[in-house]
Amino acid sequence: MVEMARLSSWAEQLVRIGFERLAQGAPTVLSSSLLAGELAFRAPEDWQSVPEPSWEQLAPRAAELLTRGPLLLVPTWERRPDSERRRAASPPDYYVEVMAACRPPSPDAVMAVLLPAHPWVSDQPWAAEMRTKIAEHWDILLLAYGTGMLTQISANAESAVVFLRARAQTSPVLKLFQVPRPRPDETAVVKDFERLLHRQGGRGEYGYVLREIPGPQQSLYFDRFDPHILQRREDLAGFGAVNDLGDLFTFRRSSFNDAALKRGKQLTSPKAPGAVRMIRPRDIARDGTITPPSEETLWATIPADQQLTAGDLVLRRMNAPITVPPHGFFTAEVGEADLPAAASDQVVILRPIKPLSRPQARLISMFLRTPLALTLAGPRLAITSMEALSALPVPQPDEALTKALDELTAAKQQFKRWEQEADSVIESVFLEKTAAQARARVIDSGRALRLRAEAALLLDDLGHSVRTRFPYPIAYRWRETEARISAGDTQAAYAAILDTAEELLCYIAQLVLALTHARKITLGSVTAIRDKLAGGRSGPGFGDWANVLNEAASSKQLNNLPQAHPLNDIRTLLAHQDAEKARQALSERRNNQAHLRRVDPIDLPHAIDVAFADLTRLVERARFLADLPLLEITDVRWDAFARSARVEYRELAGDHPVVPTRTMTSPSNDLETGSLYLRDTDGALHLLRPFLIGRDCPTCRTWSTFHADRVPKTAVVFKSLEHGHTLEDTSPDTRRLLGQIGLV
Missing domain, CATH: 3.90.220.20 (DNA methylase specificity domains)
Known part of the structure; x- marks a missing residue:
């Protein structure tokens, strides 16, 4: 008894929708035995079915039936015997000749064909030749792939339904669809298929529209032209x-x-x-x-x-x-x-x-x-x-990634050496002459290993990372916040949390202003800052710095920056929903404090916990600052013959401004002694003056970082990020410089 294969429920739905949308009618089904008489195709009951035993007659029979309306062709999937293929140099499958011989009898003829996926995705010459002959007479409207399309066929076998229309002068767009495996809810697949048929461009969940039709020599496997895959290819x-x-x-x-x-x-x-x-x-x-x-x-x-x-x-x-x-x-x-x-x-x-x-x-x-x-x-x-x-x-x-991979490899090897050293110490317990000697050896030899482990664990502690690796202004503020919280002075602790949040945004906003100015990009948020500077009473605040960062995150002018440019990391800060939510909450608290809507002392402990959690989220998202060190250039000596400069600098990392002087070489001869710079992951230096300057504070006599806070008529007032002390500069050159950068 011949077994009957039929379309699975979801495949039948897709084929029905395809005919309704592309042919406006139900098809006649023309089929031949799928597998040498052992397996036949059974059409849906409400469609007219025409069996054709001879595969040689399928093409002329299809042309005849197409004069009456749309057609679903299911040719035999039987393979030629090897002896026949060798003798006649024929393609491996009978359906290849069937498809090459099919002709549309009229300009509006629409035919769908159910085949294995292989001839559409293969680069082999016989498959390319089949597609070429089809393209001489037909346009491909839709190509849908999926496994398990037919019952009685292996669930792993991938099939394809292709909708063809008589070739027209203007080629239509090509729509490709792939039913995923494992399949999600059938309803979702069907709805997305319906949306694809209405599309004239773009991509849905499981399919996309191809406007530029590839030549028939190119295979049409789904991933080849998938916009998502092409984007990932470009992203390499x-x-x-x-x-x-x-x-x-x-x-x-x-x-x-x-x-x-x-x-x-x-x-x-x-x-x-x-x-x-x-x-x-x-x-x-x-x-x-x-x-x-x-x-x-x-x-x-x-x-x-x-x-x-x-x-x-x-x-x-x-x-x-x-x-x-x-x-x-x-x-x-x-x-x-x-x-x-x-x-x-x-x-x-x-x-x-x-x-x-x-x-x-x-x-x-x-x-x-x-x-x-x-x-x-x-x-x-x-x-x-x-x-x-x-x-x-x-x-x-690239160079930066190479360096990172080298460092990771070196770290991995170092960890292995430490592991081997620890194993050696552990295994030596019973090798000493006495237990006392063994005990002393384990304690003495293991001390360095234990200290290394403790130091490594500290790196996972955000507070330790901020205090030791973040730029000095932020590390200083964080240390003060932790100290205030631990001391139990709730009023001072709450104020320190809000101060740290504002200075964190202020510092990063100053980086944005300096870096965008260097690329001759003017942000709209600078206007509000300029107006507040000119007001002479109170300078820019929390909201202004947040506006700068939000504008930078969404600015199209910054979409094509070099890979290692610091703004790429900075722009991600408030792009994260949790960071922006924390920023808004801290901004509201800061605003309430400024307008005397202070937290009741009874509620302060809880307010401190919540506010510090929000601050921690912001700082966590700002971890990129550890890779963007703040440098003060202390001396530059240019060598005209070597075309490089010997630069002495202080890396202002950690919570104390007293740091050692280091030396590096630079290909640039325009570095400024006494100015602050940001160094990116490629080693390039970015001038921060006059957005950020480093000076000894006239109030506390401590080296501090300052930013412009007010610009009254007689002077420029700078404010310290570390402690809020001010510095007045009456030089007309300073005012002129702020005018050049758009702050006056």
Whole structure:
């Protein structure tokens, strides 16, 4: 008895909606036996069904039925016998010839075809030729992919329904849809499909519209033109640069399979002279390592020129289709400890054309193990093809990322050394002659290790990080806040929390003003600050600094900054909802304090807890400040022949202004002695004067940072971020300078 396959419930819904929207009517169903008479297609009961036993008659029969209205064609999926394919040099499937022979009988003819996904996603010549012949007579309106479209067919088999309309002079947009797996609620899939059919551009949840129609030679796998995937591909350049894998590596496949090694009597024991370990797919772990040898490991005698070398990447060949890859390629880098070794025929060898740096090799290996790499390599058919690998874009680290990866590697190695040292101390407990000697050794030798661990744990403490690594004005304010809270003086503690919040925003806003001015960008929020400076009574405050940061976060003028520019980090501060909510709450508290709506003493302890929690959220989001040190340049000596400057500076990090003087070189000859600079993650220096200046405070005699607070007619009044003391500058040059930057 012939079994019957039919559309699954969700697939039938999509096909019905497709015909209603694209053909305005129910179709006739023309079908042939799906699998050599063993499996036939059963159409929905309310659609006319026309069986056609002969696959050769499907194309003319389709043309005849299309004169009556829309058609759903379900050709046989049966494959040609190998002998027939070799004799006639024919394509592998009968439906290829059927599709190539189909012709629209009229300009308004609409036909949908149910096929395996393979001919639409494959780059093989027969598939490209089939698409080319279809394109001569038909426009593709819609292509929908999904697994489990047909009952009685493997749930893992991916099928495709393509809607075709007679070719017109103006090509329509192409709509691609992919039913995800595992499938979400069918209702959600159907609704998104309906929305896609009404779209003329853009992307929905499960589909998108392609306005620029690719040529028929290009496969139409869903991810290839997916805007989300294309955006992620472009984003790879954010790591530094992008190269095709084929520009960096040559690709090799060995001929050593288990059977061939056995026939050639090359298998040997691991202890035999010249024994070489065979790296097979199972030996390449998902975490990017080559597993240690085991009892199942094969050893063989392999010529030296066919062995692996340190720096090679080995990659599992994959032959099974993967609809939704849960991971990328199984890839590992060959190290000296893995040698001597050779790869089996199921492993692809990637050998660097030129030696790669450790960060380069590491980043490429990490990227290849991601699902994105597999997606970019090909049409979700995880068959390792040399062409697909060669064209695969891979990121290359820039200088900053290279440095970060090197530092992480060095830290990892240091942690391993400390672990080994700790193991050595622990294992020595019973190696001493007496228990007293063992006890003393463990205590003395372990002291440094314990101190290292305690110091490392402090780095996870936000307060410690702020007090030791944040710029001096913020670290000073934070230390005072913690001291006030611990002392139990609730009024002073509450005031310190609000002061710290305002000065944090003030400091970061001054950075924004300095950095945008350097790029000749004027923010609208500067107008309000200029008006308050000119008022002469009270300068800018909490709200003004918040306005600067909010404008910077949303300004389109700042969307195309260099990757390492400090504004990229600064703009994220209030972009986070939790930080902005905390800022608003602290601003309201500050405003209430200023207008004598003070918190009742009974409620102060709770108010302190809530306010300090909000301040902590703000500071947590401002952790980028630890990577943007505040520098005071103390001396600059320019070498005209070397074209570089020897710069002496103080890095004002931590809660005390007394810090050692350090030395660096700079390619710039316009650095100002006595001025403050911000150093970004690329090492570039950004002048902060006159938005922030460093001076000895005339009130407390302590070195402090100041910003313009008021500009009355006779002087410019600067205010300290650390303690609020003021500094008057009566020089006309200072007033003129503030005019040049738009603050006067």
